[in-house]
Amino acid sequence: MCQSISDKDMAKKYLQIVDPIHDFITVYPHELQLIDSPVFQRLRRIRQLAGAHLVYPGAQHSRFEHSLGTMHIAGQAANVLKDKGYLDANDSENIRMAALLHDIGHGPFSHLFEEVLQKKKKNSHEDIGKKLILESEIGDIIKKSGFDKVFLGNLAFGNSKYQFMNEIISGGLSADMMDYLLRDGYFTGAEHAKVDFMRIIHSLDVHDKKLSLDKSALLSFESMMISRYQMFKAVYFHKTVRSAEVMLIQSMVLADSELDLTTDDIKKYVQMTDEFVISKLVSLEPKNEELRRARQLAVEYQERKLLKCVYEKIFTRPRMGKVNVKDLQDEIAKRSKIDKCEVFIDISKTPSIPLAPSKKESQSIILTTKKGEGPKESYELPISEIPLVSAISGFMDILRVYTRQQFRKKVEIAANVILGENSQ
Template identity: 90%
Template sequence: MAKKYVQIVDPIHDFITVYSHELGLVDSPIFQRLRRIRQLAGAHLVYPGAQHSRFEHSLGTMHVAGQAASILKEKGYLSSDDYENIRMAALLHDIGHGPFSHLFEEVLQKNKTISHEEIGKKIILESEIGDIINKSGFDKKFLSNLAFGNSKYQFMNEIISGGLSADMMDYLLRDGYFTGAEHAKIDFMRIIHSLDVHEKKLSLAKSALYSFESMMISRYQMFKAVYFHKTVRSAEVMLIQSMLLADKELELATDDIKKYVQMTDEFVISKLVSLEPKDADLKRARQLAIEYQERKLLKCVYEKIFTRPRMNQVNTDELQNRIAKKAQVNKCEVFIDISKTPSIPLSPSKTESKSIILATKKGEGPKESYELPISEIPLVSAISGFMDMLRVYTRQQFRKKVEIAANVILGENI
């Protein structure tokens, strides 16, 4: 008799169970490709332990989503089929990521106006992934919608993405563990056991509000300390610029699935460092990739953090030109980086989350639910809105001149 599951040892969740109908997906070449895409792109150049990949994060997200679904199944909100669908959708939620994870998104959106979610849908619907799903008796179209927050069951979408999502619970714990950052300690089991459903939306027991608050603060701190760390972003700015300069030559921003799934971190970096310098752009792309590989990183000479959206007011090309002119350096030696994130995770529909639904129960009386605005959760309210970071980078030899120019120009305007 064939074994119905395997167990994978995991440093975050101890053991992750993968059932036979999920194993076909995990063992497929397209999913195995996620082993070769780092979860945190260039963060390993600052935090050497951050070598973990989208592969183990996807397994972890499936595991946490399964735990959440199991709790809601016990409470009567989900069937066994729903439980299996949620696990599989969570497993596939990152299947469309390109090399260097979210970093590649900036290349895609600059040149193709397409997201990794849209590519993920294509992979599920048009590749062997969809064939495996169908052969297992599942609906690939439904799973595609659920994996990317578009199913008609809002609370099921919210298990996978959003402010109470399995995705965030796994990546905070996993990224904190592998970077060594102490900011990502969250009591995710308390949150999971406190989940409920109110009017087709995910809700949380009021008694677990402090755990939710702590998780939001942890996420905010991880963005400041890890994801938007100035040296991490220095490495990533170099990679983005290199890929943009070489995109036409290498056809990186493709929505051709066969070409797309060939691309991994090492595949792309090897292409970049091997570029034939036929023109100035390709020469510069190659130089940036080599310097990234050798950790000869750009220096940050100006930094400002905003907690309310301000960056839409900034014309980066104009700013680059002005700073370069003031510093008397070539404009290609000035790098403007604008990093943005909502302080509270977006909902599955990609809108700003402005409230959380809390459930209360007194004695033997009926359960009551109400919507609590984020503005009424003091610590979370303090960080709500958007965290925007504006930074100016340059090479070591131009550091002083560009620093002076950036401070003069940005001191006048920001």
């Protein structure tokens, strides 16, 4: 549905997209050109939550609609800061476009592929996203629309020189997190993701070039942090969700040399979507043991014959010590007298509070307060002084051991002897 609005006597066409989270998302012509590009359209074919749909059947949503939602919330946040005198119209447009492109570099199965990249190449979807913005048709579209692709590439991944603009897109008050919590909660049916994002957005301010929050919205911030923590425990790190994901990661790692999944060629990279890769994996010729196992894991994933979790331990304080995964796998296999290939060690880690755009752990939040007719005052509140958030601050580290059903008892006994009490 195309309509027109008046902006200083100039008619500006826009499109409105119906969305279950935000009702309507407004898209402008220069944004629509990016959205309509094949590189961006591929995000429709990359699930937001990888294997979570095998536990939460409704979790079929994609990186595509999340990117639109992030742009929408970032645009609302930019408008609030524009009204308060911190941004102009060009800044708002840049923030919207950077938010739209923040996930452009995701590979098949979203964050799962990140784990494969880390094992093989030590790079991330942000590195690939920046490359796509600079070297693909995405950059050409940005340039033709009169924007700076280098600046947008930096802003999209938290590297621009304007810290508070970076924080609108990624960090503890980010549009990215507000959208994914609401969207993931809606599509999984999980009741944990309750975020009063409008209250947070309208309470945003800037202090010392950093994003700050009106003190009156502190409760909404607390609720959002607790929602995120609960979503990690109940959805993102759910033991059966991770079972499916461990199988996919292992399958992709084993098949990488055959299928060149971690290619540096961006033309090949953008062809890879969830269904494209799973079809390649289940069609592998078992020319050697690695490819046979890669194919078997992919077929069992597709048929939902998932690995069983036989050991789980959650670490908050103190954090999990360094674990040599290969040595632990060998030790459990030896004690249980099964092939080490049937023992799967999964270590899941996340900061309880989102990292800042600099990728450092957030230690505080800047609060703004105003009394009467006096000037606004801002101060830094340590996370340790926000009781509920402090209680979950730090990291959530989870160590799990998985195996196939037929080896369940043997591996469970061995893991308990070696690792100590099973705290499932």
